[in-house]
Amino acid sequence: MSAPGGRAASSPLLGRAAEPTIFDLSVPGRRAASFRTTGMPEWPAEQLVPASELRPEPVPLAEVSERDLVAHMTRLSHRQYSVDLGAYPLGSCTMKYNPKVCDEAAALPGLLAVHPATPPAYAQGWLELMWSLAHALCRVTAMDAASLQPPAGAAGELTGLLLMRAYHRGNGRSPHKVLIPDSAHGTNPASVTLAGYQAVSVPSGPQGVVELGTLRRYLDDDVAGMMLTNPNTLGLFETEVASLAEAVHGCGGLMYYDGANLNAILGVARPGDMGFDIVHMNLHKTFAVPHGGGGPGAGPVAVTRALAPLLPGPVPARLEDGSFTWLVPERSIGRAHGWHGNALALARAWAYILANGADGLKRVSEVAVLNANWLLSRLRGVYTVPFDRPPMHEVVVSARGAGGDARPGRHGAGLRAVDVAKRLLEEGFHSPTVYFPLIVPEALMIEPTETESPETVAALADALVAIARQGPGPAAGAAPRTTPIGRVDEAGAARSLVATWDQG
Amino acid sequence: MASYVPHTDQDLARMLSDLGLADLDQLFASVPAALRLAGGLDLPPGRPEPDVAAEMARLAGRNRAAEELVCFAGGGAYDHDVPAVTRALAARSEFVTAYTPYQPEVAQGVLQALFEYQTLVSRLAGLPVANASLYDGATATVEAVNLATAATGRKAAWVSEGVNPRWREVLATLTAGNGTQLVEVPLRDGRTDWAALGPGPDGPPPGALVVASPNYLGCIDPLGPARAAADAAGALLIVAFDPVAAGLLRTPGEQGADVAVAEGQPLGTPLSFGGPYLGMFAVAQAHVRRLPGRLVGRGHDIEGRTAYVSTLRAREQDIRREKASSNICTNQTLVAIAAMVQLAWLGTAGLRELALRCARGTRYARESLLGLPSVRPLVSAPVVREFALELPRAPEVVVERMAEEGFLAGLPVSTEGREGLLVAVTEKRSRAEVDAYVQAMEKVLA
Numbered sequence: 001m002s003a004p005g006g007r008a009a010s011s012p013l014l015g016r017a018a019e020p021t022i023f024d025l026s027v028p029g030r031r032a033a034s035f036r037t038t039g040m041p042e043w044p045a046e047q048l049v050p051a052s053e054l055r056p057e058p059v060p061l062a063e064v065s066e067r068d069l070v071a072h073m074t075r076l077s078h079r080q081y082s083v084d085l086g087a088y089p090l091g092s093c094t095m096k097y098n099p100k101v102c103d104e105a106a107a108l109p110g111l112l113a114v115h116p117a118t119p120p121a122y123a124q125g126w127l128e129l130m131w132s133l134a135h136a137l138c139r140v141t142a143m144d145a146a147s148l149q150p151p152a153g154a155a156g157e158l159t160g161l162l163l164m165r166a167y168h169r170g171n172g173r174s175p176h177k178v179l180i181p182d183s184a185h186g187t188n189p190a191s192v193t194l195a196g197y198q199a200v201s202v203p204s205g206p207q208g209v210v211e212l213g214t215l216r217r218y219l220d221d222d223v224a225g226m227m228l229t230n231p232n233t234l235g236l237f238e239t240e241v242a243s244l245a246e247a248v249h250g251c252g253g254l255m256y257y258d259g260a261n262l263n264a265i266l267g268v269a270r271p272g273d274m275g276f277d278i279v280h281m282n283l284h285k286t287f288a289v290p291h292g293g294g295g296p297g298a299g300p301v302a303v304t305r306a307l308a309p310l311l312p313g314p315v316p317a318r319l320e321d322g323s324f325t326w327l328v329p330e331r332s333i334g335r336a337h338g339w340h341g342n343a344l345a346l347a348r349a350w351a352y353i354l355a356n357g358a359d360g361l362k363r364v365s366e367v368a369v370l371n372a373n374w375l376l377s378r379l380r381g382v383y384t385v386p387f388d389r390p391p392m393h394e395v396v397v398s399a400r401g402a403g404g405d406a407r408p409g410r411h412g413a414g415l416r417a418v419d420v421a422k423r424l425l426e427e428g429f430h431s432p433t434v435y436f437p438l439i440v441p442e443a444l445m446i447e448p449t450e451t452e453s454p455e456t457v458a459a460l461a462d463a464l465v466a467i468a469r470q471g472p473g474p475a476a477g478a479a480p481r482t483t484p485i486g487r488v489d490e491a492g493a494a495r496s497l498v499a500t501w502d503q504g
Numbered sequence: 505m506a507s508y509v510p511h512t513d514q515d516l517a518r519m520l521s522d523l524g525l526a527d528l529d530q531l532f533a534s535v536p537a538a539l540r541l542a543g544g545l546d547l548p549p550g551r552p553e554p555d556v557a558a559e560m561a562r563l564a565g566r567n568r569a570a571e572e573l574v575c576f577a578g579g580g581a582y583d584h585d586v587p588a589v590t591r592a593l594a595a596r597s598e599f600v601t602a603y604t605p606y607q608p609e610v611a612q613g614v615l616q617a618l619f620e621y622q623t624l625v626s627r628l629a630g631l632p633v634a635n636a637s638l639y640d641g642a643t644a645t646v647e648a649v650n651l652a653t654a655a656t657g658r659k660a661a662w663v664s665e666g667v668n669p670r671w672r673e674v675l676a677t678l679t680a681g682n683g684t685q686l687v688e689v690p691l692r693d694g695r696t697d698w699a700a701l702g703p704g705p706d707g708p709p710p711g712a713l714v715v716a717s718p719n720y721l722g723c724i725d726p727l728g729p730a731r732a733a734a735d736a737a738g739a740l741l742i743v744a745f746d747p748v749a750a751g752l753l754r755t756p757g758e759q760g761a762d763v764a765v766a767e768g769q770p771l772g773t774p775l776s777f778g779g780p781y782l783g784m785f786a787v788a789q790a791h792v793r794r795l796p797g798r799l800v801g802r803g804h805d806i807e808g809r810t811a812y813v814s815t816l817r818a819r820e821q822d823i824r825r826e827k828a829s830s831n832i833c834t835n836q837t838l839v840a841i842a843a844m845v846q847l848a849w850l851g852t853a854g855l856r857e858l859a860l861r862c863a864r865g866t867r868y869a870r871e872s873l874l875g876l877p878s879v880r881p882l883v884s885a886p887v888v889r890e891f892a893l894e895l896p897r898a899p900e901v902v903v904e905r906m907a908e909e910g911f912l913a914g915l916p917v918s919t920e921g922r923e924g925l926l927v928a929v930t931e932k933r934s935r936a937e938v939d940a941y942v943q944a945m946e947k948v949l950a
């Protein structure tokens with residue numbers, strides 16, 4: 001087999017000395033900044049700001065040359081794993097390759113240099129882009145209308161739950177509970193609380209999915225709705241989803257789709273057809289918006305016709321003459337963002353959708369699922385598979401008992417997910433997500449994505465198998481030894497908090 | 505079409521056969537037949553890369569960028585120069601294509617940059633601890649109010665009308681569920697009139713007072729009276745500040761803010777049609793354990809080397825779940841890194857000079873415009889960042905007519921029942937541009 005393109009073990013990450021901070025590099029009087037020639041009168045600060053408000057000294061920042069700044073940031077960048085460096089199989093996070101053409105599109109001055117308050121007549125390109133994207137997202141999800149304002153998945157969740165609340169109020173009801181499966185992502189219950197609802201956890205059945213029989217025990221007319229991720233965070237399709245939706249609707253509730261895993265079902269199935277009423281999408285997962293070291297992303301919300309008048313506004317609308325404008329939905333819950341959402345992330349997603357089209361998006365999901373299944377077939381028998389059914393785009397296995405016998409005192413008993421994660425770094429791959437979902441002990445949640453080649457998936461599987469076979473022991477506990485720093489004492493950092501250079 | 509799936513037909517065939525499957529369709533056997541989409545997505549077919557680039561360029565070409573429509577609009581989004589170095593470093597793919605730093609051993613780059621960012625924000629705010637970013641100024645305000653109501657156990661906030669009206673709307677939207685009562689405190693002549701509420705309206709006492717300085721009208725809103733009002737009400741004081749004007753003004757922290765928030769866009773982020781921007785958030789030491797979002801700390805690896813790591817994680821949604829006071833997960837790290845680079849590039853002297861240049865342009869433009877017949881100040885409080893004028897024509901009409909003259913003239917605003925135009929002048933505007941703007945305004949108002 002050819003060499004795996006996604007293995008980063010050759011990366012030197014030069015040296016193990018600490019990088020000084022920008023403050024350590026600072027030299028009084030040194031500077032990089034320069035300003036445009038404007039011909040403005042040069043009034044002194046004292047004539048511009050009342051004495052009582054004027055700060056006596058400038059804010060101490062850093063004083064560095066441009067050259068030292070570039071060197072500092074470049075060295076920091078060499079101490080950072082990224083998708084561009086190698087495979088990044090973080091489950092749920094969907095760390096697929098981010099096409100460069102989308103970067104270039106988002107850097108076009110005609111998109112970048114536009115003030116958000118530009119009158120619609122002068123921002124037709126942005127409005128057309130947003131209108132087109134909203135429509136495409138509705139087609140992908142079988143929804144009727146969308147707001148692009150929420151800046152991330154969690155913001156989409158809160159917005160969606162507030163739509164749920166407004167819908168019930170509009171019907172003169174105020175139920176209190178929102179049901180979420182015990183496998184749900186932490187943002188789900190946190191958003192439920194912020195929306196003023198009480199989160200009620202529904203246990204997953206032995207097959208790893210929510211069963212209708214179980215759900216019925218939680219249903220009454222105090223249920224505002226149910227949040228579901230499908231495929232769920234175990235990577236399994238919620239096979240009973242249609243009857244779950246029917247039952248929730250039957251007691252007056254709405255169905256909320258957490259779209260974090262939409263990348264598994266593009267062109268295969270649509271949330272609207274499953275009975276969902278409200279959908280958020282993580283464009284930074286499904287539609288390849290890069291994650292930026294933790295953000296920014298975009299978390300648009302799409303809804304059925306019944307909820308469309310409630311959407312946050314303004315939303316882009318097309319007039320009869322083909323031009324575009326802003327429109328506030330008639331019973332809008334109000335703005336969910338200071339402007340129009342994370343617009344440049346929306347532009348990247350639109351470029352990605354244009355490039356892939358209907359056929360390409362379906363292929364994305366097919367291969368994401370193929371890679372996950374193929375990976376699982378190589379891990380089965382080595383790692384414990386708690387819910388061993390054909391997965392969708394990601395697999396969840398347990399490190400407990402990996403490579404051997406899980407009983408106390410036997411080989412394999414003591415392997416922890418964190419050890420597997422750290423050992424995998426030594427093998428040249430980023431770690432999977434660990435300790436999530438919470439219902440699987442020592443969980444490893446692995447999402448290869450469709451952009452990793454079979455050679456990379458095979459090498460990743462081989463590395464995971466080798467780690468399990470080695471089992472627990474000093475080598476596992478001491479990992480990683482090839483990275484710029486060794487295993488971090490996280491408890492120590494929390495105990496004696498140093499959150500700024502000034503506190504250090 | 506462009507494809508980012510590396511698999512050859514042979515790869516697909518071999519992998520399927522390894523799995524004992526006949527075709528790709530069989531991978532979806534767990535999706536009930538009734539839910540399977542027949543006929544595929546109703547979207548056009550994929551397109552090759554050059555066509556995608558051309559289509560995106562067509563869309564971009566339908567906008568008039570700040571170069572063509574000379575920008576005098578602010579209102580929370582400012583047309584500053586972004587130096588090449590900030591663009592280049594914030595575009596490094598090691599930062600762009602990384603995830604949240606869950607494995608600190610291979611994420612020291614992002615973690616250290618965030619630690620440096622936190623330090624810089626803390627100094628700007630004059631408060632000891634800053635987080636690693638929130639979405640934008642609006643949601644930072646929401647998080648601050650949620651922090652204050654949780655810390656005080658009081659489900660109400662008094663919010664100055666000087667706070668950006670779109671942020672206030674977001675605050676109202678996103679706190680509609682958790683029962684926070686919001687009370688607006690009016691402005692009088694550009695400053696918050698804390699006395700206007702008297703002993704306060706019916707309902708719970710406030711957990712927070714929220715004030716902006718400089719406020720939406722560009723005015724310096726004195727924080728002394730705000731702090732006194734907060735003390736009288738037993739509430740925390742939340743101050744929305746501006747990170748550029750911070751180069752000249754006393755910090756929120758030294759004037760008694762418990763929480764300081766800001767829109768960080770002016771620090772190295774282009775206008776971008778409104779996003780992604782940057783929510784800056786800093787707190788007094790007492791509130792560190794209620795800080796929303798991620799916090800990077802400095803510690804050690806097991807061999808004693810300096811190490812940066814996400815810390816006090818027990819505050820966050822993935823651990824606290826329904827008891828978490830914030831749901832934020834994905835944040836705006838890349839924008840925070842750009843702000844860190846921008847602040848380092850500006851340096852101690854540069855930030856002050858930037859603030860000074862903005863204040864000079866603001867004064868020059870304001871005085872020039874006030875020289876036009878029937879143009880009057882909307883309020884008289886001192887301004888540093890932008891200013892509001894009362895015009896003899898409706899501001900919406902003026903904005904439209906000025907656009908025809910090649911200017912984005914500003915944003916319509918209102919205060920105390922009067923309408924005006926909010927005008928922002930950054931260091932990017934030359935005297936000649938301001939003169940041309942004033943001339944165009946004269947024509948439009950004639």
Ligand SMILES: Cc1ncc(COP(=O)(O)O)c(C=O)c1O
Nearest residue numbers: 092152153154185187260833834
């Ligand atoms: C299943 C699931 N739901 C929700 C979220 C929250 O999305 P975001 O991080 O964009 O706020 C995530 C990702 O972090 C997720 O994996």
